[in-house]
Amino acid sequence: MTVPNLLDPIPPISTTAVRVRWLVLESVAAEHWAAFAALLDDAERARAARFHFERDRQAYVAAHALARTLLSVEAPRPTSDWRFVEGVQGKPEIVREPGMPPLRFNLSHTHGLVAVAMTHAHDLGIDVESIDAGRAGLDFAERVFAPAEIAALRAVPPEAFAETFYAIWTLKEACIKALGGGLSVPLDAFAVSWDPLSVQFSDTLGEDGAHWRLFRATPTPAHALALALRHPEPAAVTLDATGIRPQDILALAAQAGANL
Ligand SMILES: CC(C)(COP(=O)(O)OP(=O)(O)OC[C@H]1O[C@@H](n2cnc3c(N)ncnc32)[C@H](O)[C@@H]1OP(=O)(O)O)[C@@H](O)C(=O)NCCC(=O)NCCS
Known part of the structure; x- marks a missing residue:
């Protein structure tokens, strides 16, 4: 061609x-x-x-x-x-x-969208999800999210629920993918926050949230994207x-x- x-x-x-x-x-x-x-x-x-x-x-x-x-x-x-x-x-x-x-990289695919993240040397993970309001429910969140995330989700107005649910979902997935641990990482052993973007780990994981940088984007109105990077100087990292x-x-x- x-x-x-x-x-x-x-x-x-x-x-x-x-x-x-x-x-x-x-x-x-x-x-x-x-x-x-x-x-x-x-x-x-x-x-x-x-x-x-x-x-x-x-x-x-x-x-x-x-x-x-x-x-x-x-x-x-x-x-x-x-x-x-x-x-x-x-x-x-x-x-x-x-x-x-x-070089380090990670990729993610979902219905209608794919994404790739790349950097030098440090652990990173990326997640994209197609926003499905029917799947974004408090009952599901209560089974898989951390207590702080569930409390924050309860406080958002109904019109912001699906977007917030997928912000948490993609941020958590990005962290899991940066850790490389897949399904072995307990989902309630760390809590993400989206405003400001941050992550807190329980002692069992041996991670310091101060060494993590999170990032979010809305590639389309129907998709959520999140990135997590573990870095000794997260403030020095630039994003493209x-x-x-x-x-x-x-x-x-x-x-x-x-x-x-
Ligand atoms: C690997 C895992 C991250 C799959 O994630 P997913 O959202 O289904 O799929 P994604 O498209 O985002 O990512 C898949 C890609 O990540 C990469 N990948 C595979 N295993 C990985 C791991 N352990 N860590 C990081 N990246 C991994 C691969 O490139 C894979 O694509 P490929 O098979 O085409 O090469 C797995 O940990 C998982 O299924 N986690 C689910 C955890 C969960 O229950 N989350 C619920 C709400 S937070």
């Missing part, structure tokens, strides 16, 4: 920055899907083929194409050359080659977070050497 000109080039991130890019899946045209799949490696294409629902397959392909492309902006190489290894609870990390910057167009992903990938 013809690769469009890149209208919005992005430089490599500084060592104290976090980059977040999200992609709205309804902006992806039919002809982009094969090009996205070409950015993956064979194992990912095989996994993509096993999804039962097309929307899940597309979210997977888009998220992994975006992650590989953003990595190739940092250390130029064909997107399909990146190799990953999974931690104990399944968190993927880059297999680093000599001379490569200490915005949406990206499918054609920009393909142009960046082509610049990095992808054979489209």
Whole structure:
């Protein structure tokens, strides 16, 4: 396919920055899907083929194409050359080659949206969720959220309930993903706050909330996004977070050497 000109080039991130890019899946045209799949490696294409629902397959392909492309902006190489290894609870990390910057990343996919976060050296997690007012209930919150979060949720007016519920949900997921602990992290062992953004951990987790930086965005009116980063100097961290167009992903990938 013809690769469009890149209208919005992005430089490599500084060592104290976090980059977040999200992609709205309804902006992806039919002809982009094969090009996205070409950015993956064979194992990912095989996994993509096993999804039962097309929307899940597309979210997977888009998220992994975006992650590989953003990595190739940092250390130029064909997107399909990146190799990953999974931690104990399944968190993927880059297999680093000599001379490569200490890149860390995390990705998230949901109905209609994918996002990738990237930084140098430090643990980070990202979560996106499609806002479903029918799922946002106090009974569910009481089963999974921490007492302080439940109390704060009870105090919000009904019209703000779903947005607040998903703010807590995505912030908690982002923290869990930064820790890499998956389902092994008890959801009531830490409490997030969204105004101001902060997290408090119970002693059992051995974490200091003062070394965490949280971030939220609303990529679309129907989606919530949250990021969590553990960093020795959280105030020094800068954020570069915005949406990206499918054609920009393909142009960046082509610049990095992808054979489209
Ligand atoms: C891995 C986990 C984070 C899945 O999260 P999810 O919201 O279903 O899925 P997301 O799309 O946000 O993230 C999945 C991606 O995170 C990455 N990932 C996998 N395991 C991970 C881990 N242990 N830590 C961080 N990232 C992980 C992978 O890249 C994965 O995508 P891939 O399979 O396409 O490579 C898992 O911890 C989980 O299911 N947690 C649920 C906790 C919960 O009950 N939350 C309720 C309200 S807070």
